Amino acid sequence: MENDTLTITDNRTNKTYTIPIANGAVRALDLRQIKTGPDDFGLMTYDPAFMNTASCHSAITYLDGDAGILRYRGYPIEQLAEHCTFLEVAFLLLNGELPTQEELEKWNQAVMQRTMIHENVKKFMDGFHHDAHPMGILISTVAALSTFYPDARILSNPLCNRKQIVRLIGKMPTLAACAYRHRLGLPYVYPDPSLSYTKNYMNMLWRRTEPTYVANEVLARALEVLFILHADHEQNCSTSTMRAVGSSNADPFVTTAAAIAALSGPLHGGANEEVLRMLDEIGAIENIPNYIAEVKAGHRKLMGFGHRVYKNYDPRARIIKRVAEEVFEVTGRNPKIDIALELEKIALNDDYFIKRKLYPNVDFYSGIIYQAMGFTPDQFTVLFGIPRTVGWLAQWQELLQDPERKIARPRQIYVGQEVRDFVPITRRAQVEMAAV
Numbered sequence: 001m002e003n004d005t006l007t008i009t010d011n012r013t014n015k016t017y018t019i020p021i022a023n024g025a026v027r028a029l030d031l032r033q034i035k036t037g038p039d040d041f042g043l044m045t046y047d048p049a050f051m052n053t054a055s056c057h058s059a060i061t062y063l064d065g066d067a068g069i070l071r072y073r074g075y076p077i078e079q080l081a082e083h084c085t086f087l088e089v090a091f092l093l094l095n096g097e098l099p100t101q102e103e104l105e106k107w108n109q110a111v112m113q114r115t116m117i118h119e120n121v122k123k124f125m126d127g128f129h130h131d132a133h134p135m136g137i138l139i140s141t142v143a144a145l146s147t148f149y150p151d152a153r154i155l156s157n158p159l160c161n162r163k164q165i166v167r168l169i170g171k172m173p174t175l176a177a178c179a180y181r182h183r184l185g186l187p188y189v190y191p192d193p194s195l196s197y198t199k200n201y202m203n204m205l206w207r208r209t210e211p212t213y214v215a216n217e218v219l220a221r222a223l224e225v226l227f228i229l230h231a232d233h234e235q236n237c238s239t240s241t242m243r244a245v246g247s248s249n250a251d252p253f254v255t256t257a258a259a260i261a262a263l264s265g266p267l268h269g270g271a272n273e274e275v276l277r278m279l280d281e282i283g284a285i286e287n288i289p290n291y292i293a294e295v296k297a298g299h300r301k302l303m304g305f306g307h308r309v310y311k312n313y314d315p316r317a318r319i320i321k322r323v324a325e326e327v328f329e330v331t332g333r334n335p336k337i338d339i340a341l342e343l344e345k346i347a348l349n350d351d352y353f354i355k356r357k358l359y360p361n362v363d364f365y366s367g368i369i370y371q372a373m374g375f376t377p378d379q380f381t382v383l384f385g386i387p388r389t390v391g392w393l394a395q396w397q398e399l400l401q402d403p404e405r406k407i408a409r410p411r412q413i414y415v416g417q418e419v420r421d422f423v424p425i426t427r428r429a430q431v432e433m434a435a436v
């Protein structure tokens with residue numbers, strides 16, 4: 001449209017500039033022409049934590065945080081969670097379309113054939129301390145896969161890139177299961193490519209001495225749905241990390257390891273673990289008002305609440321709440337659900353949360369389900385990382401194909417010392433520094 005422009009008057013110079021608006025955004029580089037003089041660098045935008053900056057064009061995930069809408073490649077998350085398998089959704093995220101029956105069979109086979117890990121991976125897995133956090137193990141072992149697949153460094157061949165994508169999706173549950181069993185001192189279970197993605201994972205986690213482990217159908221489906229809900233979420237902290245590291249042409253294994261590291265933080269994927277700790281700390285429904293008072297006083301956060309983008313009920317949390325009831329039919333009710341439901345009820349009626357538009361997010365109920373299924377809290381973020389690997393890789397693949405791709409390199413606003421002369425050590429004043 002002709003009028004899709006922004007006119008800016010620089011009051012420092014009284015000059016006026018007209019810059020184009022496309023897709024509701026102006027290009028930050030268009031501001032560079034706004035200068036006070038020839039030596040001026042030009043106007044920049046300042047946006048710590050990227051609160052209002054789009055860093056890419058993407059056709060993968062659509063999210064409307066105000067309306068509580070989430071779609072993968074145009075399909076509502078609710079429909080995908082109801083009708084698809086996780087690998088079907090993975091195909092959709094990576095290829096843009098849902099697979100035909102034949103394509104799905106081939107894709108399932110390709111992924112499941114890549115579930116095996118090199119025996120040496122098991123050796124360094126053994127080197128971790130018995131109580132090593134599984135996210136630390138996952139970050140390290142995924143990064144280490146890079147050394148087993150040197151072809152991953154060649155990014156110019158899309159077929160070769162695709163091979164690494166399938167490898168990563170295939171091996172992630174195997175690594176996660178090894179990390180789980182390492183903690184328990186149990187021998188690792190080899191993947192079984194004849195099983196579905198989630199049933200194979202469950203087999204590698206929980207098989208003991210029985211000749212054949214038979215996964216419970218309801219629990220396997222619940223895991224499948226949880227994986228679908230976690231598969232992508234556009235430019236969140238870990239995905240932005242994936243794109244930032246990937247922009248340097250680092251190989252996909254180390255790049256994914258960086259994304260897992262970002263995910264592990266308690267403000268991001270690590271929140272599901274923290275929710276369980278919080279519910280443990282609250283202990284009983286009668287303690288909720290005191291806890292809420294502490295949150296409102298700013299002494300703590302209500303974990304699993306709030307979101308940078310959702311200013312409405314997270315649609316994933318709504319589905320997870322329903323899945324929880326199905327899981328409890330099999331496992332028995334996790335009593336923490338009652339504390340969580342009451343916490344949600346009180347919070348959603350409290351001015352503090354209403355004013356700030358704080359609603360339960362995906363992490364609020366997922367941990368309760370995982371615990372009922374038999375996972376310990378330190379495994380929860382791993383359960384986020386396995387499916388999110390698909391989203392990271394879809395975004396990485398899109399990045400590689402982006403004609404505007406350049407190495408990520410933000411600017412800064414320097415607020416330090418002006419130039420000054422070196423001071424010899426005998427003439428320096430004492431400064432108070434943190435103890436070393």
Ligand code: CMC
Binds near residue numbers: 236301304306
């Ligand atoms: N409990 C209490 N107050 C909160 C919470 C919370 N969970 N989240 C935000 N607030 C308050 C915050 O103190 C601020 O209040 P004020 O305006 O008085 O300073 C206001 O709400 C706005 O918060 P913000 O910190 O500016 O929001 P943000 O967009 O920077 O942070 C967030 C988003 C998810 C990091 C934050 O809501 C949070 O820390 N939540 C708890 C951790 C959590 O559940 N994380 C999982 C996110 S969803 C899964 C994922 O994608 O990783």
